[in-house]
Amino acid sequence: MHEFFIERVKNELIRIVGENNLYISDFDKSAYSVDVWSVSRKWVDKGLIKELPDFVVLPENVQQISKIIKLANIYSIPVITRGGGAGGLGGGIPFFGGIVIDIKKLDKIISLDEKSLNIKVQTGIMQIDLEKYLNSRGYTLNHLPASIYCSTLGGFLSTRGSGVLSSKYGKIEDMVLSLEVVLPTGEIINTLPVPRHSAGPGIEHFFIGAEGTLGVIVSAVLKIFYLPEVRYFDAYIFDDLHLALEASREVMINGLEPSVLRVYDEGDTRDVVKKELGIDVNNGSYVVIGFDGFKSIASAQRNMAIKIFKKYKARDLGEKLGNQWWENRYDPYYPPHTLESKRDLYGVIDTITTHDNIEKLYLSMKKELEEKFSDWNIIFTAHFSHWYTWGASVYPRFIVRKPPENPYEFFRLNNAIWDAAVRVILENNGILSEHHGIGFHLSPYMREQYKEAFLVLEKLKKGLDPKNIMNPAVLGFEL
Amino acid sequence: MYVNDYLDTINKWKHCPMANYVCPVARYTKLETNTPRGLAFIYSLIVDNLKDIDEVTIERIYQCNLCRACEAISRDDSSIPEFILAARRDIVEMKMAPEPVIRLKDDICNNNKLCDMDRVKDLASNSKSTPETVVVLNYESESSKKIFSIIKKLLAENNIDCAEINIGKYPAPAAMLRELGYQDLSSKVLNNLTYIIKNVKFRKMVFITPYDLELLLKSQTVDIDNMSQGLVHAFEFLEEFINEKVKRIDKKKEKIIYIDSEGNRKSDKFYEIPRKLLIDVAGFDIKEMVWNKKESFSCGGLTLQYLYCDIFDGIIKIISNELKDYNIKKVVTPCPHCIENLCTNPDLKDNYEIIDLWEALFTINKPGG
Ligand SMILES: Cc1cc2nc3c(=O)[nH]c(=O)nc-3n(C[C@H](O)[C@H](O)[C@H](O)COP(=O)(O)OP(=O)(O)OC[C@H]3O[C@@H](n4cnc5c(N)ncnc54)[C@H](O)[C@@H]3O)c2cc1C
Ligand code: SF4
Numbered sequence: 138m139h140e141f142f143i144e145r146v147k148n149e150l151i152r153i154v155g156e157n158n159l160y161i162s163d164f165d166k167s168a169y170s171v172d173v174w175s176v177s178r179k180w181v182d183k184g185l186i187k188e189l190p191d192f193v194v195l196p197e198n199v200q201q202i203s204k205i206i207k208l209a210n211i212y213s214i215p216v217i218t219r220g221g222g223a224g225g226l227g228g229g230i231p232f233f234g235g236i237v238i239d240i241k242k243l244d245k246i247i248s249l250d251e252k253s254l255n256i257k258v259q260t261g262i263m264q265i266d267l268e269k270y271l272n273s274r275g276y277t278l279n280h281l282p283a284s285i286y287c288s289t290l291g292g293f294l295s296t297r298g299s300g301v302l303s304s305k306y307g308k309i310e311d312m313v314l315s316l317e318v319v320l321p322t323g324e325i326i327n328t329l330p331v332p333r334h335s336a337g338p339g340i341e342h343f344f345i346g347a348e349g350t351l352g353v354i355v356s357a358v359l360k361i362f363y364l365p366e367v368r369y370f371d372a373y374i375f376d377d378l379h380l381a382l383e384a385s386r387e388v389m390i391n392g393l394e395p396s397v398l399r400v401y402d403e404g405d406t407r408d409v410v411k412k413e414l415g416i417d418v419n420n421g422s423y424v425v426i427g428f429d430g431f432k433s434i435a436s437a438q439r440n441m442a443i444k445i446f447k448k449y450k451a452r453d454l455g456e457k458l459g460n461q462w463w464e465n466r467y468d469p470y471y472p473p474h475t476l477e478s479k480r481d482l483y484g485v486i487d488t489i490t491t492h493d494n495i496e497k498l499y500l501s502m503k504k505e506l507e508e509k510f511s512d513w514n515i516i517f518t519a520h521f522s523h524w525y526t527w528g529a530s531v532y533p534r535f536i537v538r539k540p541p542e543n544p545y546e547f548f549r550l551n552n553a554i555w556d557a558a559v560r561v562i563l564e565n566n567g568i569l570s571e572h573h574g575i576g577f578h579l580s581p582y583m584r585e586q587y588k589e590a591f592l593v594l595e596k597l598k599k600g601l602d603p604k605n606i607m608n609p610a611v612l613g614f615e616l
Numbered sequence: 617m618y619v620n621d622y623l624d625t626i627n628k629w630k631h632c633p634m635a636n637y638v639c640p641v642a643r644y645t646k647l648e649t650n651t652p653r654g655l656a657f658i659y660s661l662i663v664d665n666l667k668d669i670d671e672v673t674i675e676r677i678y679q680c681n682l683c684r685a686c687e688a689i690s691r692d693d694s695s696i697p698e699f700i701l702a703a704r705r706d707i708v709e710m711k712m713a714p715e716p717v718i719r720l721k722d723d724i725c726n727n728n729k730l731c732d733m734d735r736v737k738d739l740a741s742n743s744k745s746t747p748e749t750v751v752v753l754n755y756e757s758e759s760s761k762k763i764f765s766i767i768k769k770l771l772a773e774n775n776i777d778c779a780e781i782n783i784g785k786y787p788a789p790a791a792m793l794r795e796l797g798y799q800d801l802s803s804k805v806l807n808n809l810t811y812i813i814k815n816v817k818f819r820k821m822v823f824i825t826p827y828d829l830e831l832l833l834k835s836q837t838v839d840i841d842n843m844s845q846g847l848v849h850a851f852e853f854l855e856e857f858i859n860e861k862v863k864r865i866d867k868k869k870e871k872i873i874y875i876d877s878e879g880n881r882k883s884d885k886f887y888e889i890p891r892k893l894l895i896d897v898a899g900f901d902i903k904e905m906v907w908n909k910k911e912s913f914s915c916g917g918l919t920l921q922y923l924y925c926d927i928f929d930g931i932i933k934i935i936s937n938e939l940k941d942y943n944i945k946k947v948v949t950p951c952p953h954c955i956e957n958l959c960t961n962p963d964l965k966d967n968y969e970i971i972d973l974w975e976a977l978f979t980i981n982k983p984g985g
Contacts, residue, residue: 160647162672164658168648171657178631181657184666195646222648223633241646261646265637269906273941287633471635471691472628 138191138234146212150192150236153204158242160193169193169219169237174227174578175483176548183544190217190231195239199317199325199355202238206353206606207323209236213604216321218349220289221263224296225485226576228348228611235606240291243355246270255314257358260291276361279306279396282572283470291354296574297346301466304389304524305396305429306362308572309345314358316341321352321602330358343597348574349608351601365429369439370397370459373424373451378402379496381422382521382529384449386492388426389524391445393438397427399462402499404518405534415465424451425462482540482551486558489571491528495521498565499531505557506535513537513550523571530571533558555579575612583613617706619663622699626663629656629696635686638907640914641679644930649676652686652696659703674712677703679924681931682795683914685907688882704797717796720922724792725801727785736808739781740815749777750853751818755787759952759959759972760824763850766974767822774861781812787953788827788918795919803837810838813847820846822853825953826879827918851893851950851973852886858897858977865977867899871944872976874902875935875958876912877951890950890973898977903942905935915949916957932961945969948976 138146150159160166166189171177180186191214196202209216215235222229231237243261250256254276258267264285271277281300282293292298293309294316306312315328328341344354375381381400388395406423426442428435443453468474490498499519506517519533535554541547559582562569569579569586584591591613598605598614609616619626629635629652636642636651648654655676661667680700687695707713713721729735745751750771754764764780771778786792790809794802809832813821823829826849833844840847848856858865874894880887894900907913914931921928935958939947947970949955955972959965971979 160649162670163667164661164670164673164676165647165649167661167667168654168657173631173633182660182664184661184664221633221636239646239648244646263637273906284633286637467634468691470632471689472632472694473692475628475632 142212143191146208146214146236147192149208150194150205153208154194154196154201158195158197160195161191163189165193166190169222169239170231172222172224172227172229172576174225174230174576176551176578177227177230179482179544179547185544189234190237191234193237193239195242197242199243199319202240202243202319202353202355203323203325205236205238206319206321209606210322210604213606215609216349216606217608218291218295218353220261220292220295221284221287223284223287224292224576225573226570226578228296228574228576228608230577232577232610238353240353240355241289247356249274249361254361254363255358256361257356258290259356260289260294260354262290264288264290264293271361272364275364277364278312278359279362280309280312283467286467290357290359294345294354294357295348297572299523299530299572301399301522302396302427302429303522304398305394308523310342312359313341313345314360316344316354316358317356318344318352318354321604321607325355343601346574348576348611350598350612350614351607365431365435367432367435368396368427368429368463369435369456370425370427370463371439371443371456372454372458372462373426373446374406374418374454375422375424375446375449375451378422378499380449380451381424382496384446384451385424385426385521385524385529387445387449388442389526389529390492391441392526393442393445394428395426395438395442395524396429397425397463398522398524399425400521402503402519404516405520408516408518415461418454423454425459427459427463480540482537482547483535484551484555484558485532485534485573486555486562487530487532487571487573488562488567488569489523489528489530490565490567494565494567495529495531498561498567499533501565502531502533502558502561505561506554509557510535510537510550510554514539515554531567532571577611580611580613587613617663618702619659619699619706622695622702623663625694625696625699626656626660628692628694629653630660631657635689635696638685638689638911638913640683640685640931640934641681641920641927643913644927644934645679650679655680655700656696659699669707669710669712671714674707674714677707678714678717679920679927681914681917681920681927683878683912683917684881685912685914689911701794701797704795705799706797708797713797714923716923720919721793721796721798721801723922724786724789728789728805729782729784730789730805730808730812731801733808733811736811739783740812743779743781743816745779745817746777747817748819749779749817750820750822751816752778752780752822752824754780754782754824756782756785757787757952757956759955760787763824763952763972763974766978767850770857770978781816787825790831791827792918794831802831803835806832806835806838810840813840813843818846820848820853822848822850824850825951826850826884830879830884849886851880851889854973854977855886855889855893858893865898869899869901870946871901871903872946872948873905873939873942873944874908875905875915875947875949875954876908877949877954878912878915878917879951879953882910882912890948893973893977894948900948900976902948903944906938915951915954916960918953921957921960928957929960932958932964936961936964939964939968947971948973
């Protein structure tokens, strides 16, 4: 942008948000030029940050956001919404400069309805703050992702996030009653107050998972739950992954509603469970299963599940290990355990499909990556942690311990691995992402994923964002 | 560069957002470059010679409250605040310290007796203490004065001699100067403090705030080994005193809110003492602030209010907003300096009774037996 132009927009932004809420120093802008996508981080490590936003603003209310977006429309400036900056696929990177709207000052609890059990809250709130607020009053959202400590509600809504209790309580989209959104042309709208109706399609779903391309979600009404009377966690080991997957499927299709169901493949069983959780198991497939709610109901569900697990010859490792997982579940995401802090090339390719495909998809991806990238000694492990009556997610993780130092080669290798994995996903009726979103990185595959149906998204985008200013370059939309 | 000792810490945290939520500064400003990750990230650009340090980076480095909340939740011994301290030392050596930092440094040096050896010698020679005296190292403030008067009265009732050494305007000059990046001046204060310890007679020397005591005990350069037994933090002494001298404290089932003190860190051995005293000994029904315990929030810290008062005020306001939720008007925190910080907020000052442990135990509950 020309300096004169920058100066003009700057003055207009100051009029909207005030001088104290506008940041234009190089250092401040640099910190907004990356999220946790490993390639972007490698990029900056090598001094290759090129994509600085022109402005970082921290609006204090919805009206300010509306005015910023109207301004951006006048000058056709890109607008990137930013929450906790913990998205893993480059969805929040300002590739074309523009205005980064950091939404975290919109963090107010607007109302708590203790009769209908819902809460209206602004989306810039950190997920942990929302959960603590609810817990101190005897409630919970039951949305407990590993990034609860670093991501915002808006981020989860925009990427259709999942928490560890999703097998019983669903993903974030299942918790939404209604949304307030600033559209890409600056109007402020509210979706219908309840999600179950027959008055047309639920338009809240246009914005959930839209990764900031169709507007800024500024507040949400979410259903809440009482904190459970009991939580049980048990650990089991199966002779192999196949048995563990079959037993888990049976638990799900029988409607036993485990709150947690985590099945680890042999690799994860050895590596993650042993090293990171400090639990000593040798082989087979490790499973943690949890039940919560009223004691009598949770116990009955648990007993039924035990029966099913026993049928598949599961060995009971006891409650202690199950509880240990619950207590230590955030540890792997802190240094020194994080892969970032070890400078590895890594990726998590979370996907989801129906029960009939799940094992095939997993085995094909494992074979493909291990064979194709054997020269790089690629390590491939996976766990299966979000279950539904109709299917489950696979959370595969690849690690290359000695990736190329050259960032361009690093980027190419990363892309080649992902490309091979994505091919397997698409060939096996899988979906590109279960909860991390698409971001910049998976954007090129969206048309292939949706086929003709992408037209619907495209028309929606063109209609709502005629100047294509909202988060360009993500979710497969054209530039 | 001192910061070179912390490259590992910077590398570990510059991409990890998992400590951002505990940072009181970032919780107020919401700005990425105020978070632990953001600070490590921007400084990595400097240590990797990708960018030159500038005024904004220096400002961000001094906006860190050094509350150590991010350190407390770390899963290893990497410490963002230690990296910040090193960066500040470098900034001071490069003569790039911002104006308010220099002003505060000068004010501490001018208004604190421990900064000047002549005044230290006066303090020592004017002391009338004996080897049986409990000497309280105090500073000039309303709340610390109040605490001292309670200590004095209680000790008198038990025939224990008590004396005060008043060090001046600020509660912890060595810790404050270190926070500002003036390590040499901080070491000098510790040496002067050692002079007092060696030249004043006492049975116990009680530090009314823990910061300088902590530095002294950790210091490699000062030698107080054989005397360190007698040096205690105020509520360690309180616990000891209650165990030895107070047979019964009336149990009062009163509801109070407990705010962790920033000076009382989770890694400290005396971290749980205040809770033990309030709950087990005095029978209070305590409501913990949301960020207490492992993820302790900050009372506002030692120096932030003099450098970036808007951020300081913002942090206190967050505390004040949380308090409104509880409908309890009595607030206890185990450090007089925290009380002063909290009372800078008119809403808190006017609508709550904010008291220290000593007051909670001995003014509300009269000692029995
Ligand atoms: C250690 C770690 C663990 C993780 N674990 C999980 C997990 O268990 N489950 C899970 O689902 N994810 C997980 N993630 C991924 C990440 O937390 C999610 O993608 C989350 O949704 C990102 O939220 P954020 O607030 O950090 O958003 P950002 O990274 O700031 O933004 C993500 C995307 O959402 C858009 N956006 C953000 N806020 C809004 C808004 N209000 N309106 C419109 N668009 C918006 C942005 O433009 C961007 O495209 C993890 C990430 C990390 C680093
Ligand atoms: S020491 Fe406190 S203020 Fe500084 S970065 Fe850590 S949490 Fe934030």
